[in-house]
Amino acid sequence: MIKVLPGFCALTAHPAWFPSSWTAASALWFWWDGGGGRGGGRGGGGTRSIFKSPQHGGAQDSVSRTMAGTQNRTGSETQDSVSRTITGPENRTGSDELIFFVNGRKIVERNPDPETTLLTYLRRKLGLTGTKLGCAEGGCGACTVMVSRYQPASQRLLHCAVNACLAPLCSLHLVAVTTVEGIGSVARKLHPVQERIARAHGSQCGFCTPGIVMSMYTLLRNNPRPSMADVEEAFQGNLCRCTGYRPILEGYKTFTVDGGCCGGKGKDGCCMTNGNGGLQNSKDGSEEATSLYNTADFEPYDPTQEVIFPPELMSLSKCGESSRSLRFRGERTTWLQPDSLHEFLLLKWKHPDARVVVGNTEVGIEVKFKNMAYPVVLAPGSIAELNAVTHTEDGIVFGAACTLSHMGAVLRKAVQSLPPHQTEVFQAVLEQLQWFAGQQIRNVAAVGGNIMTASPISDLNPVFMAAGCKLTLMDKDGSREVLMDDSFFTGYRKTAVEPQEILLSIHIPYSQKSQFISAFKQSPRREDDISIVTAAMSVTFSPGTDVVKDLRLSFGGMAPVTVLARRTADRLLGRQWGEELLQEACSLLAEEMSLDPSAPGGMVSYRRTLTLSLFYKFYLRVLQKLRLQGLSVQEVSSECLSATEVYRPETPSSVQVYQAVPEGQSLGDVVGRPIMHLSALKQATGEAVYCDDVPLYENELYLALITSTKAHARILSVDTAAAERSPGVVCCLFASDVPGSNVTGMRQDETVFADGQVTCVGHIVGAVVADTQLHAQRAAKAVKIQYEELEPVITIQEAIVAQSFYKPIRTIQSGDLEAGFKQADHILDGEIHIGGQEHFYLETNVTLAVPREDGEMELFISSQSPSDSQAFVAKALGVPANRVLVRVKRMGGGFGGKESRTSVLSTVVAVAADKLKRPVRCMLDRDEDMLITGGRHPFYGKYKVGFLQTGKVVALDVTFYSNAGNSMDLSQAIMERALFHMENSYSIPNVRGQGFICRTNLPSNTAFRGFGGPQGMMVAENWITDVAHCLGRSAEEVRRLNLYLEGESTPYNQILHGVTLDRCWDECLSRSEYERRRAAADLFNRQNRWTKRGLAVVPTKFGISFTATFLNQAGALVHIYRDGSVLLTHGGTEMGQGLHTKMVQVASRVLGIPCARIYVSETSTNTVANTSPTAASASSDLNGAAVLNACQTLLKRLEPYRTQNPKGSWEDWVKAAYLDRVNLSANGFYRTPDLGYDFDTNSGRAFNYYSYGVACSEVEIDCLTGAHKNLSTTIVMDVGHSLNPAIDVGQVEGGFMQGLGLFTLEELHYSPRGVLLTRGPGSYKIPAFGDIPTQLTVSLLRDAPNDKAIFASKAVGEPPLFLASSVFYAIKDAVRAARAESGTTGPFRLDSPASAERIRTACCDRFTKLCPPAQPGTFTPWSVRV
């Protein structure tokens, strides 16, 4: 079926527009413009204009006018708008016109600023807010859009997923951009890509969803029947912090050949509509269900129904318009696009300092984050010679502007067609490309850009160097060829290329018959990560021998430039490839690849060890290849074979099990059913409105923060002169501008603006308000502050020495510790440090403050705690709380990070709005958010544990130290929760736990999913592992022996009822086939020296309630309108956890009406007052009970009308009640009964109940590199009677993956002076798609009703997170096996996270011995453990 929209029918009717190379199917494609700005509320608003973009001066007004008439008040477009052209204002600057299409609409921009990104333009100028900003550095994929180009030479269309945050607007001449709005909408028609991610429960907070949708959409545009491997590759550049990725992959599996989808080619249409998607295995009607959605509900996917490339663009491209010279002048930068090589060379000669930009993946970062400004930018991306690929006699020449994706495709083809011995170099490049960034980056980044950036951790330069690639450099007077060796890189990010020269091409040679090459990359995370060490090694033998003729060992990450280990290589020339050579090579490399102990990047002895370990891998691989050539070299023993293998990802598989609703439950009763998150579809289309998607107000201003660069200092002076002179600046704000109180914080120990002193790097000193974000941020950077530095306290250890603690120091003690230790057969001491964690919600903190009359302030905040935000703002403004309205529609993730710390921003923004009496907005950049808002508390735990020979623990003395930072915030409650969880799930008769909260000069740490519980339990798992290691017993045996039993008491004297630990344990062991796995792992470990497997089964018991008793209350407000529709409001906020969905389910059951009749609009302080934060996993319990209460009140009021008219409908009863003057609004309230623990007496109930769970994980570690694979995880979680199994499984998986990050991956690095060094996805790695366990089973325990919460359910948000420690302890188990190979046994220390560095270092062997760490105290490390 062809669908044609008005405005395009004439064009689609002209076959002449389509090139002959097109397939018949593609000729049928058409634009069905999804339009834009659904969330933008374009036009219609009167006082607001989302098109006002002051950065373009008067320009935007005309754009606004042009577009305003094209959309009706509800946001849907009128049809004639589709064919209209959007034009910018008259050209006043001598710039050319930039012409491109967005979602089928022509845009003519007359004054494009070269520093404007596509993302800013889409969001601010076009009001297309579906595309999100998550990081601005190409690292999260939230901004992914599809860019399509017509390539006249090949007459083909190229569709690429790109990061809009890095794509310069000026690079878009004659391209078609498709955003998430352009492919479908809830109002009109969803695209199957949007629909399936939503229905498969792959969208929680939804902030990542548009980007993921567009990555998948682009893949399908290029390949309508991809494999799962293609899908996984397409998502390498996308991150999600909520879902755990599994549901996204599973939903999209239905498009793949592996998922069984016919791609619309089935006999009766798409097989998905027939329910044959291959994913359905539910046992309907039985107790247990295993399917969370039905593929039969999916709309069929028909690739022939896609949008077509704008014919006008095609004809312009054909006329050579796309490669003509262009000039765009901006505020600080002029963009010159030459039309020929000759012009490019002349321009470079004329502007030797000009920046060449192709993919902008390097330059974009410099401009955004390094404060660089380039007056002239040369954009040679369309010059034919720079894109040429030439096959020569001895290799392939790539033009410098060839993208990495293109280069990869050419090399893959060559590998398939050429004899293997010729393609060793190509394969090495491909190996590096597989782990090079994500696809969005590879699609635009050029090979020349990688070389010319000269980064010491470039992944390609080592290969090019080891392979002896040649570069052609050119200037206007001619060209020269240079060999890419170590003389090419002349210093950090410097090359031998002259300023007036350009890089024309690179020649990558064929390999020789007797030459072998391997490339290696070791990074913290496998996917989309920069290297710790990257290497390429090439050896050439004298023909027919194993005698080394040529050896090139090239390393990145070992010096300020890519280096060749020349001395080592020279010494090995003429030597035979054997054990002796290996030994000498290692000694030589250890000497030559030395690093200063203070070297940037840290991990010094790990990096040095890696050079040896990687050489060893190369050595083994070459031995294998030599034997294959028939040479009689030493055979690689079978136990070493795994060290030669190249890692290949495996497609994950998964199982979810939950309790089916009881037989007889009416279909209309949705409680217990896996219904989709109510906003999921809107999130998938970009229609869901987040705080920064609220349209710009007419007179709105932007605020940027001025923050401290010192951890502890007195402020001597602040010079704002330069900032105030900056364009667009309205004012600067400091402490004296706060009209109310400058004192703020949960404990009133903070300031809105620093007052005389700063106590951390990132402390807010002031703010600049300007007309645009760019102007505000530039001006903020121009503020100069002079400090007198004071000695900071940064680490926990420093705080202990300085006795820098907050009060109180809490203790929980029970039993008789002394007697316990006396009774013990063994006593051991131990310690563990658990690193902090960044929340990395995809949506950073954001506030929009709008002043109203009478001192009222309306705030849109991404806040988990509207009432706290309200109180803080009221105090700062000096007004009563009744003048401050806080509204929260939804958040793009919270995880505790938006509970209290969000106020550091919202108070500042409110103060600015109040002073200027104009709306003010600020959305923190990712680096600012990471710097300022704190994260999970790092913990250091020290313990002494006494136990019997049987493994029974009889005494425990544990001390916790947390790094709280520069204010108390929630640190006391967090430490208390750590103490409440110090024994995890184990019954220990004699216990003492003490908690010290360290006051340091770090940004204040705060709530984070688990709230101290995971840290407390992590220490417990460490001592129980030590006990097992000490006794030589399996840790699982010791854990099982100590598990709590029904009726036992905790150290804080709470009797446990309804314990399901044993049930979870037994089911977990049987589902995971633990015994079989353990036997297989033991066998594997005996057979493999350099790869080890490990297993761990870990339980959790998580207390549910706020430990601050007063917070255990909630309110709800329910209105029934005359038409029978219901508006539901409650105190909880929606951050992706599905709270609103669950609350609608509750109301639907109680009122007996369908969910569709109930709507939740937002959370606001003027509907439900005095709300508790949405936190502590208790929000469904508390708000659910309040909703129940309100609905029951209403039901009671309606009862007479039901009785009078039993056959009537809901609407009839509502109408009758209304006419009878019955109040159809009710509020509900709930307070959890019988709570109130007292530390002084160690009595009173701390928790309402407990959530239990058990997980079993298996991993495989590479002992030589420290990398690990998550092979399998089985989780059994007791969530009571789940209100919504799809949401609960999502919480379990998402929580687990966040814990996986915490315990194995995520590392915050601080300098010894307290500067956070990891401030974005480039340097801070959260789990990616590739980190999911290859087999993941989640089972929600059946028949486990909970009598303490709504409809027998249990809390689920935080409890599963800790189960990820099973991966940590499985790693520790594997490391133990590796250590045993070197004869090292018994307990050992492994701190969290179990990073590649820690794993490698713990697997001590002959290589680590050659690279001992420098003596602590003899040098200043790059980073310190805080």
Ligand SMILES: Cc1cc2nc3c(=O)[nH]c(=O)nc-3n(C[C@H](O)[C@H](O)[C@H](O)COP(=O)(O)OP(=O)(O)OC[C@H]3O[C@@H](n4cnc5c(N)ncnc54)[C@H](O)[C@@H]3O)c2cc1C
């Ligand atoms: C999210 C992300 C992930 C990344 N991951 C990796 C990774 O895994 N491994 C890795 O090695 N790198 C990585 N990078 C770095 C970057 O992508 C590469 O260096 C890329 O190849 C740069 O190409 P570009 O076209 O985008 O360069 P640009 O930003 O356009 O230019 C980079 C530099 O090269 C110069 N230049 C470009 N072409 C020429 C020419 N023809 N003549 C003279 N000078 C020229 C420019 O002047 C500029 O100084 C990553 C970057 C990002 C943002």
Ligand code: FES
């Ligand atoms: S916002 Fe562009 S990749 Fe993160």
Ligand code: FES
């Ligand atoms: S749903 Fe992916 S980040 Fe929230």
